[in-house]
Amino acid sequence: MSRYLVTGGAGFVGSHAVLALLDRGDEVVVLDNLSQGHRAAVPAGVTLVEAELADTKRLAEVFASWRFDAVLHFAALSLVGASMREPLHYIAENVGHSLRLAEAAIKAGCLRFVLSSTAALFGEPERVPIDEACRVAPSNPYGDSKRMVEEGLDWAARIHGLRYAALRYFNAAGSDPQGRAGEDHDPETHLVPLAIDAALGRRPALTVFGDDYATPDGTCIRDYVHVTDLATAHLAALTRLETHGSCRYNIGSGNGASVKEVIAAVERVGGRPVPHSIGPRRAGDPAVLVAASDRLRAETGWEPKLGSLDDIVRTAWAWREAHPKGYDDR
Ligand code: UFG
Structure with missing residues (x-):
């Protein structure tokens, strides 16, 4: 030990x-x-x-x-x-x-x-x-x-x-698959919890920060x-x-997902629409950030076990649904 x-x-x-x-x-x-x-x-x-x-x-x-x-x-x-x-x-x-x-x-x-x-x-x-x-x-x-x-x-x-x-x-x-921990920031600025909260009707519609990037659907791609x-x-x-x-x-997981793909995953997993509108770009956002994690894999044998966007959204959704006020300890 x-x-x-x-x-x-x-x-x-x-x-x-x-x-x-x-x-x-x-x-x-x-x-x-x-x-x-x-x-x-x-x-x-x-x-x-x-x-x-x-x-x-x-x-x-x-x-x-x-x-x-x-x-x-x-x-x-x-x-x-x-x-x-x-x-x-x-x-x-x-x-x-x-x-x-x-x-x-x-x-x-x-x-x-x-x-x-x-x-x-x-x-x-x-x-x-x-x-x-x-x-x-x-x-x-x-x-x-x-x-x-x-x-x-x-x-x-x-x-x-x-x-x-x-x-x-x-x-x-995402969050602990056993539900022992989750994501609770104040203020919350991250896409996945904001999209889930919008679908759950706990926040106003999500604003997509720009759809005119040089990506297939015009929204930023990240590696969740x-x-x-x-x-x-x-x-x-x-x-x-x-x-x-x-x-x-x-x-990273090695897979890029656009903001629109994240919204689609939240709608698929949660079975509810994510109210959203397109807004201006957010300052400082690069169009695409995707990791090559080959060195970590090769040198340590690490492998992501929950590599799909649906795994991420499923676990994040479960925790937020079960904890409407997050940890509620402030
Ligand atoms: N986004 C929206 N609307 C929102 C919030 C986010 O469209 O209301 C978009 C962002 O423009 C970005 C993507 O969703 O394209 C992800 O944004 P997040 O704010 O969830 O995450 P960031 O990529 O900005 O930043 C995160 C961490 C940083 C870290 C970075 C590395 O917060 O600490 O990933 O990629 F540096």
């Missing part, structure tokens, strides 16, 4: 990773300030340290209280649009917190670190599907903050022997990857770090 520190473990992707770790018998300590995460997303029996990552004294205490085999670092600001309004806040928080956390881990002798990174690193990608050799050129401060963290960790790897895995998520969606598959990618990365050096992986 291993013990892991999971920052942001009360958030969407983090809470699903916690479940994956517990399911294989590991021990988890969650550190979260609950600004975006939910107390109710932390399973019973898991220690929740309610703390700010900026509190370096508290971080040192946490590392002194437990010996961790690795840190999984999910806690971050993650909205592209908000980062365009508050660039310095995004960069200062994401970079400062991540690197201070890594510093505290290294000081405590914990030399394995898994970073939640992002497809936003690639900006308008030079080719699709996007492999790890593609040019890193973020087109927003959020993506750039993660690039800076990856570079900082690289220095720590060279100088302190840290082994890190930077996992570049594409569009995380099931959050439980993302969670198992973390397990695969942790295993890899036991025997190998640092790594960077792009993680």
Whole structure:
């Protein structure tokens, strides 16, 4: 059995990773300030340290209280649009917190670190599907903050022997197939939950952000990857770090879906129409982002088990239908 520190473990992707770790018998300590995460997303029996990552004294205490085999670092600001309004806040928080956390881990002798990174690193990608050799050129401060963290960790790897895995998520969606966790952001900005809520009549009609892109149906194409598959990618990365050096992986299902295809999937799975209208483009949205996850598959044997859009929508729908107010703990 291993013990892991999971920052942001009360958030969407983090809470699903916690479940994956517990399911294989590991021990988890969650550190979260609950600004975006939910107390109710932390399973019973898991220690929740309610703390700010900026509190370096508290971080040192946490590392002194437990010996961790690795840190999984999910806690971050993650909205592209908000980062365009508050660039310095995004960069200062994401970079400062991540690197201070890594510093505290290294000081405590914990030399394995898994970073939640992002497809936003690639900006308008030079080719699709996007492999790890593609040019890193973020087109927003959020993506750039993660690039800076990856570079900082690289220095720590060279100088302190840290082994890190930077996992570049594409569009995380869906929810735990057993219904133990789900997606609950405030405000919600993501397509899948917004489309489901529109179908359930809980929100006004969905606005499709542009239908004049150079794609077959004119709407943006993204790579929706099931959050439980993302969670198992973390397990695969942790295993890899036991025997190998640092790594960077792009993680998606490898299938692109347009906004209109997502709407069609929600209507098919939910059996209800998704009221929607076409609006203007959203600033900063690239036309197509699809991952090539071949490196992760080849080096770790990881395979998505819930790779279809219908699996994603089915699980997301089930959780949202069962939790009209989300975690309802605010
Ligand atoms: N969209 C709409 N209407 C909406 C919301 C979204 O048309 O009301 C469209 C967007 O324009 C985009 C697609 O649906 O084409 C997906 O948008 P999301 O907001 O769900 O997700 P993003 O692709 O903007 O961003 C997500 C994460 C980022 C991450 C990125 C990587 O939120 O953190 O995926 O691909 F960087």
